[in-house]
Amino acid sequence: MQLSNEEEEYNLSLSKFESMLKTNKVLFFDSEEFEEIILHYIDSGKTSLAKKALKLALEQHPKSTGLKLVQVEMLVYEDQLDLADKMLNELYAIEPNNEEIYIQKANICSKRDQHEKAVELLKIALKYTDDYADVYNLIGMEYLFMDNLEMAKDSFIKCLEEDLEDQSALYNVVYCFEFLDQNKEAINYLNQYIEKNPYSEIAWHQIGRLHYGLKEYEDAIRAFNYATLIDDEFMGAFMEKAKALERLKQYAEAIESYERTIELDDATSYALLRIGKCHERLGNTALAIKYYNQTVHEDPLLDKGWIAITDFYVRENNYQKALFYVNKALAIDNQNQLYWKRYATINKQMNFFEEAEFGYRKAVEFGDYQLDTWLFWVDILQFLGEFDSAIQTLLQATEYFPEENEIEYRLAGLYFMIQDKTKAKFHLSNGLRLNFDNYILIEDLFPMIWEENTVQNYIAKHKK
Known part of the structure; x- marks a missing residue:
């Protein structure tokens, strides 16, 4: 994949800076290069390198407002809020129309749990910014902190009106709708969103999730199909689609969808378990047991796996095998009430009443x-x-x-x-x-x- 000119320049600046650190030669960078280098190290969690870069940057560009704002960001990151506030006041006297000053002041207020004041400052930032989407996103987050989900939702919607591709805002909009128990309204909103951005696999996936929550499984599958057509490696959409197919008792199709998730990534115990369940419902008992065994092999601590095998043999009236597997489960986790109840029930069926009594006693002891x-x-x-x-x-x-x-x-x-x-x-x-x-x-x-x-x-x- 070819890199853009900007990416190439950025990578050159970074390698040039790291080469300078190794050789102890002082090289010149413009202030914007330094900003990108410092922010890269902050985002990577390499604080000491960020500080080194900032020190050199301020030595070369002592009057750069951009670098001083990066310094403020680092101070806020380290919870040195009073010092950061003092610096922002000094910068405000020089550049009162710089939106970043208001954003950083809002960040400080947010850290002090002064969320209403943070919103006021961000609204001022809106007057001066070119990046409306970013500021609306920040306002939305402040409303989330205040548990004002309606206002948060409106802010994230405004963010998406400015930048359709902002995936975090899209997730947050859906979160607000769901929290407010407005699932149908969420679907309506996402359908409008898709008219503007029809190839958003995230939006299709969220529509599918919402339909699933409303038990509208056929609509959910349709939405998941669009998501997987746009991105044929979208594992989450294949998993959700499989669950919806199971609900419609379309077990063979569900197995295909679960198997696709295994092709895309390492097999999860959940997918293996569900494939086993689907095979059992199709009457493929040998395959069901095969997948149940793979489930507990993949994750021996997953109680649903052991329970699936045990219950399978109970339904087959094969109590010896059922007891064998529940004993294996108890050897791994002897404080699991679900295991003990099954241990008791199986022993009762086999007329081992003292063992059954012990099992029920243990089940209650561990919270049943x-x-x-x-x-x-x-x-x-x-x-x-x-x-x-x-x-x-x-x-x-x-x-x-x-x-x-x-x-x-x-x-x-x-x-x-x-x-x-x-x-x-x-x-x-x-x-x-x-x-x-x-x-x-x-x-x-x-x-x-x-x-x-x-x-x-x-x-x-x-x-x-």
């Missing part, structure tokens, strides 16, 4: 407070004859589900089992109050208790 987890755990404790532990577990569950009839009926049955009839009646009464018709739980879970006259009479009394 779903109702079904508590109930499965308690039902196994009851099956194992550990009535006191079952009661304590249910009382713990009431902290999360204080008005849950399934817990109350179980507590009633368990208290009847240990002959504590006062507490049993109290919880039976609660269960009947919360959901009378669910008293059949007593019959299902505690058939011996169900036969007792006390229980039958108590239910009959509540029925009346």
Whole structure:
């Protein structure tokens, strides 16, 4: 690719400067060359080289306003705000119409969280600048800092009116629309934008994303197709398109799109997992397992990968294989509640009740407070004859589900089992109050208790 004259001159200036540093010979540069060199080093994070260049620059051009403004920028970067402010006041006395003075003053105000004042200064800069897009972009950022998304959106739109190619402003406009829950308005705006800039793959991609968020998957795919036609290496658009195709159950096409992302870059565990899911839904079980295995090989810490393999074998009723994989997952992360719940469920299916009880206990210990987890755990404790532990577990569950009839009926049955009839009646009464018709739980879970006259009479009394 051929470089422009400006790029060639810039590269020559840079190599000339670095050669000078190596030889200790002092060479002459004009002030604009120095500005570009210094800003290059600031942008590259090479602060010490930027300072060296600035020192030499000011020695050669002590009266250059441009270099002094670069010096101010460095002072602001290093949080020497008072000194930077003092220098700007001196420069203002010399060049009150220099927009960069107002921009740097606004930058200082922004760093001091004086965002409204920063906006005022940037609006003054608009009177003197030729680069309206840059200033509108800065104003938009200040409004973002103030959480004024409407004004931020308007500023970024004005920026794009000045410079259609400003991609950061385009992303920021969409961000504001989305934050304000104006997805349809965002699509309308982007469609207008595309009329002026039809080959913006970013705009097409954002339209696709917005349609996807609104569950308008066919429109989303159409937009992603345009994005990938403009840029056939746009990995994000291929990934989003694949997700939309999955939503429409077009699994073969989704696989093609996911595979394209793998061609463009290293395989991601997410893409491999989704390809596996698509193959499973197409009935390609061997390919599904192949991709699930590749997923966990690519990222052993991705719990969704291990869960996909485990759940696949559970659906196939191959509990031995399912247990093998969930044990492998637990060997990598033994504090994952999702793994422990599956470990418990699989062991329960295999009639390994003590292991199942341990699994549910661990799932709760690591943060699984779903109702079904508590109930499965308690039902196994009851099956194992550990009535006191079952009661304590249910009382713990009431902290999360204080008005849950399934817990109350179980507590009633368990208290009847240990002959504590006062507490049993109290919880039976609660269960009947919360959901009378669910008293059949007593019959299902505690058939011996169900036969007792006390229980039958108590239910009959509540029925009346």
